[in-house]
Amino acid sequence: xxxxxxxxxxxxxxxxxxxxxxxxxxxxxxxxxxxxxxxxxxxxxxxxxxxxxxxxxxxxxxxxxxxxxxxxxxxxxxxxxxxxxxxxxxxxxxxxxxxxxxxxxxxxxxxxxxxxxxxxxxxxxxxxxxxxxxxxxxxxxxxxxxxxxxxxxxxxxxxxxxxxx
Amino acid sequence: xxxxxxxxxxxxxxxxxxxxxxxxxxxxxxxxxxxxxxxxxxxxxxxxxxxxxxxxxxxxxxxxxxxxxxxxxxxxxxxxxxxxxxxxxxxxxxxxxxxxxxxxxxxxxxxxxxxxxxxxxxxxxxxxxxxxxxxxxxxxxxxxxxxxxxxxxxxxxxxxxxxxxxxxxxxxxxxxxxxxxxxxxxxxxxxxxxxxxxxxxxxxxxxxxxxxxxxxxxxxxxxxxxxxxxxxxxxxxxxxxxxxxxxxxxxxxxxxxxxxxxxxxxxx
Numbered sequence: 108x109x110x111x112x113x114x115x116x117x118x119x120x121x122x123x124x125x126x127x128x129x130x131x132x133x134x135x136x137x138x139x140x141x142x143x144x145x146x147x148x149x150x151x152x153x154x155x156x157x158x159x160x161x162x163x164x165x166x167x168x169x170x171x172x173x174x175x176x177x178x179x180x181x182x183x184x185x186x187x188x189x190x191x192x193x194x195x196x197x198x199x200x201x202x203x204x205x206x207x208x209x210x211x212x213x214x215x216x217x218x219x220x221x222x223x224x225x226x227x228x229x230x231x232x233x234x235x236x237x238x239x240x241x242x243x244x245x246x247x248x249x250x251x252x253x254x255x256x257x258x259x260x261x262x263x264x265x266x267x268x269x270x271x272x
Numbered sequence: 273x274x275x276x277x278x279x280x281x282x283x284x285x286x287x288x289x290x291x292x293x294x295x296x297x298x299x300x301x302x303x304x305x306x307x308x309x310x311x312x313x314x315x316x317x318x319x320x321x322x323x324x325x326x327x328x329x330x331x332x333x334x335x336x337x338x339x340x341x342x343x344x345x346x347x348x349x350x351x352x353x354x355x356x357x358x359x360x361x362x363x364x365x366x367x368x369x370x371x372x373x374x375x376x377x378x379x380x381x382x383x384x385x386x387x388x389x390x391x392x393x394x395x396x397x398x399x400x401x402x403x404x405x406x407x408x409x410x411x412x413x414x415x416x417x418x419x420x421x422x423x424x425x426x427x428x429x430x431x432x433x434x435x436x437x438x439x440x441x442x443x444x445x446x447x448x449x450x451x452x453x454x455x456x457x458x459x460x461x462x463x464x465x466x467x468x469x470x471x472x473x474x475x476x477x478x479x480x481x482x483x484x485x486x487x488x489x490x491x492x493x494x495x496x497x498x499x500x501x502x503x504x505x506x507x508x509x510x511x512x513x514x515x516x517x518x519x520x521x522x523x524x525x526x527x528x529x530x531x532x533x534x535x536x537x538x539x540x
Contacts, residue, residue, distance in 0.1 A: 153429050175384040180455070181331035181356075196428070199330075203455075204357040204411045205385035205425035206330050272382040 142170035142265065145236050149252055150261035151212040153194075156236065159252055163218060167240045168200070168209055168231060171265045176202040179231045182224040184241055189217045191244055193251050198241065200231060213251045215244040284377050286313040286493035288486065296321040296362050297351055299370075300515040304354045306372050307426060307433045309511065314372040315489055316435075317482060320364040324446050326350045327437075329357040329424060333526070334518065336454065340527035343449050350523060354514035355435065357411075357424035359450055365441030365471075367478070369485055372433045378492060383432050385425055392423070392434050398488040404475040410457040413438075417459055418470035438481070440472045 148156045154172035158165045173179065181201035191197045191211035198209045220242050223230060231239040246252070256264060291299070299318050306314050325348065328337060332352055337359045343350060348361075360366075371392070375383040381391050393408035400406035404415040413421030413436065420439045425432060447465040460468050472481065489495055 175382070175386075177385055183330075194429075201329070201331050201356040202385055204329075204355075204389070204423055205427055206354065206356045207385075207427040208429060210429055268382075272380050272387070 142174050143236075144170070144258045144262045144265075146258050148236070149212065149255035149257065150264075151194075151210065151255055152264065153210045153212075155210060155212050157212045157252065157255060159246070159249070162245055164213060164215065164244045164246050164252075165240050166211060166213075166242050166244060167235055169261075170235045173232050173235045173239070176200060176205070176207055178202055179228045182228045182231065182241070184220045184224065185217050187217050187220055190247075191215060191217060191242070193248075200228070209241065211242075211244070212255055213244060213246050214248050215246040217242050218245050219243040283492065283494040284313060284374075286315050286373075286377075286489060286495050287498045288489075288495050289314065289316045289498055290482075291316070291318040293320050293322050293364065294318050295323075296325050296327060296368070297349075297515065297517055299368060300327075300351065300353050301511075301513050303370055303372065303433060303435065304426075304513055304515060305511045307428060307431055310372070311374065313374060313377050313493060314370070315486075315493075315495070316368070316370040316372075317485065318368040318370075319478070319482060320440075321362045321366055321368070322364065324348055324361060324363040324443070326359065326361050326449060328352050328359045330354060330514070331356070332359055334523055335526045335530035335533075337451055339449055339451060340523060340530060344520070344523055344527060346449075348449060350518045352516050352518060353424070355424035355426045355433065358422065358453055358455070360422050360437050361442070361446040361449055362437055363443065363446060365439070365443070367438040367440045367472075367481065368435065369438065370433065370435035371489075373431065375430050375432060383427055385427070388425060388427075388432055388434050389423065392436075395488045395492070396421075396485075398491065399481065399484045400476070409459050412457060414459075415470055415475060419460075419468055420470050420472050420475075438472055439469055440478055440481075442469070442471065 148158050150156050150169065154169045156167055156169050179200050179202050182198065184198040192214045193212065194210060196208040197211045199206045200209060221240050223238070224241065233239070299316065303316065326338060326343065328334070328350065330353065334340060334350060338350065378391060381387055389408065389411055396413060397406060407414055409417065409419070411423055412419040421436050423434065423436050425434050444466055450465060452464060486495065
């Protein structure tokens with residue numbers, strides 16, 4: 108947050124104008140708009156979420172991630188039948204000028220992908236935890252879920268990450 | 273220790289590669305490989321590509337972005353690169369500057385598109401100070417409301433790349449290969465390419481731009497030049513590059529599809 112305030116004021120001094128979607132807070136505001144974090148999900152430090160229901164785990168990127176990335180214009184996801192491994196990339200999202208890797212919080216077999224994202228990539232922005240889900244995986248090692256963060260831990264993680272910057 | 277060495281103490285190391293006229297496909301291949309397999313910070317300056325080449329972003333669709341009949345007729349190479357963003361035509365008048373950094377390389381910088389874009393604009397504000405009305409307009413570098421630098425990024429778990437193609441000079445006929453994109457910055461206001469862009473050579477000497485860029489980089493990093501031969505021997509030739517040169521067949525298929533869809537829409 109501190110760097111963004113510094114960057115914004117310095118940018119103004121140097122007559123640099125930023126995109127309207129830049130995450131710049133008023134210099135002396137004490138309030139912050141927090142991204143949503145849902146109960147019942149587990150979270151990775153790379154800002155993906157997992158919802159484990161029975162033998163299937165659904166994966167997407169968090170509200171924090173989509174907010175920081177900006178408008179998603181293209182999504183790259185694997186075909187069903189492929190495998191993902193914990194901590195490694197399985198796809199990417201493009202947000203105007205940037206591609207950003209999406210990493211799987213767990214290992215397993217991809218059993219379903221969200222085909223709506225090819226025509227409506229913006230679902231990741233408007234509904235990151237529901238309609239914007241990316242892949243469904245059959246976990247190969249369910250104990251990997253235990254090492255992920257819960258909602259409170261992830262909320263604190265995001266606050267600390269934003270405060271450090 | 274000299275004064276300049278003293279100043280560099282504590283700054284992270286950045287290796288500097290200076291090329292002249294290296295083909296853009298080779299540059300993009302090297303960049304992606306360094307992004308994904310290196311743990312060091314890099315700055316690549318390629319002063320001019322060689323032959324005119326069209327470079328689309330990762331999701332670029334030739335039929336939507338290019339005047340394919342002309343592209344095919346003139347046998348212009350078309351590349352789909354690994355970073356996001358729009359379409360450019362590059363040639364010997366284009367100067368490329370690329371930063372590849374660990375996510376902690378710039379203290380306090382969050383590895384997301386807008387913070388990286390803002391940071392880069394502050395660096396280039398130093399470069400262009402006194403040479404023109406420079407600003408970051410949405411995601412472009414511009415003098416006034418004329419674009420001269422296009423940006424794109426790729427962000428991985430622990431690293432990021434920000435690269436820019438600077439329009440030192442350009443051939444008007446090359447811009448004619450590009451359609452007006454459906455997605456354009458607001459400040460473009462539907463201007464066609466030649467009204468929207470400007471030439472850097474009208475603002476500053478080419479060598480001055482490169483020298484000032486390196487000096488600006490030195491305010492953030494301890495810069496160490498690296499020779500190209502040393503670079504080549506370090507590269508893994510089996511790396512699966514995402515950047516691809518489209519085949520003539522792919523372009524012809526896109527052109528056919530485009531004609532078919534146009535004919536279909538006319539008949540309805």
